[in-house]
Amino acid sequence: xxxxxxPNSMESNExxxxxxxxxxxxxxxxxxxxxxxxxxxxxPEYVIHGLTSNVNNRMASLAIAEDRKSSTLILHRATLRxxxxxxxxxxxxxxTSYGKLTFGQGTILTVHP
Amino acid sequence: xVKVTQxxxxxxxRTGEKVFLECVQDMDHENMFWYRQDPGLGLRLIYFxxxxxMKEKGDIPEGYSVSREKKERFSLILESASTNxxxxxxxxxxxxxxxxxxxxxxxxxxxx
Numbered sequence: 338x339x340x341x342x343x344p345n346s347m348e349s350n351e352x353x354x355x356x357x358x359x360x361x362x363x364x365x366x367x368x369x370x371x372x373x374x375x376x377x378x379x380x381p382e383y384v385i386h387g388l389t390s391n392v393n394n395r396m397a398s399l400a401i402a403e404d405r406k407s408s409t410l411i412l413h414r415a416t417l418r419x420x421x422x423x424x425x426x427x428x429x430x431x432x433t434s435y436g437k438l439t440f441g442q443g444t445i446l447t448v449h450p
Numbered sequence: 451x452v453k454v455t456q457x458x459x460x461x462x463x464r465t466g467e468k469v470f471l472e473c474v475q476d477m478d479h480e481n482m483f484w485y486r487q488d489p490g491l492g493l494r495l496i497y498f499x500x501x502x503x504m505k506e507k508g509d510i511p512e513g514y515s516v517s518r519e520k521k522e523r524f525s526l527i528l529e530s531a532s533t534n535x536x537x538x539x540x541x542x543x544x545x546x547x548x549x550x551x552x553x554x555x556x557x558x559x560x561x562x
Contacts, residue, residue, distance in 0.1 A: 369549065371549070373551070376545070378555075378556075379543070379553075379555055379556070380454075380553030380554050380555055380556050381493070381540075381542075381551070381553050383550045383551060383552070384551065386549065386550070387540050428549055435481060437481075437495055437498050438549075438551060439495070439509075440485075440493035440494075441492060442492050443492070446493050
């Protein structure tokens with residue numbers, strides 16, 4: 338499985354934008370880039386995913402580098418409720434993957450009031 | 451709201467006991483997964499199932515088995531619990547054409 342590299346931790350202030358980086362230099366052409374986050378005492382929750390183009394949804398934006406070797410999750414205005422562990426994950430589309438994802442250590446995001 | 455429900459939030463068992471962890475989803479998903487989460491090791495996949503009565507080993511299946519008799523229910527079984535199986539267990543489900551995983555809240559299992 339292609340691996341991802343994320344910083345162990347990041348800090349932000351409330352109401353400021355947050356850019357969470359992820360490196361995936363061995364990504365293959367069919368790998369999707371997924372982001373999940375895990376709030377304290379909860380299971381992970383889906384944030385966003387994409388293949389080549391930048392993606393936006395109500396939670397966040399995903400910016401994917403042109404060579405796809407890195408991506409950035411953007412939280413436009415951080416709130417205290419965004420404090421969580423953020424996971425960047427690669428997955429194969431279809432085939433025998435059955436949607437299984439391999440989670441790394443993630444980035445612990447701290448948001449200061 | 452879509453839901454993945456795990457039967458217990460906290461569970462305490464003794465070494466050697468047979469332990470059942472139950473997971474039910476109400477989204478008619480084909481795929482279901484069991485992960486365990488440990489400090490410093492992250493989430494690791496134990497088993498997954500892509501259809502009723504089908505199962506596939508994940509990365510750490512040793513000491514575990516699973517059962518999928520109905521589409522909505524996926525059970526994780528510890529045949530003889532050991533202390534190194536003390537962990538947070540997370541169940542998830544997904545639709546095969548939509549790779550979005552939905553997770554339950556987890557079961558914190560302590561084996562004494």
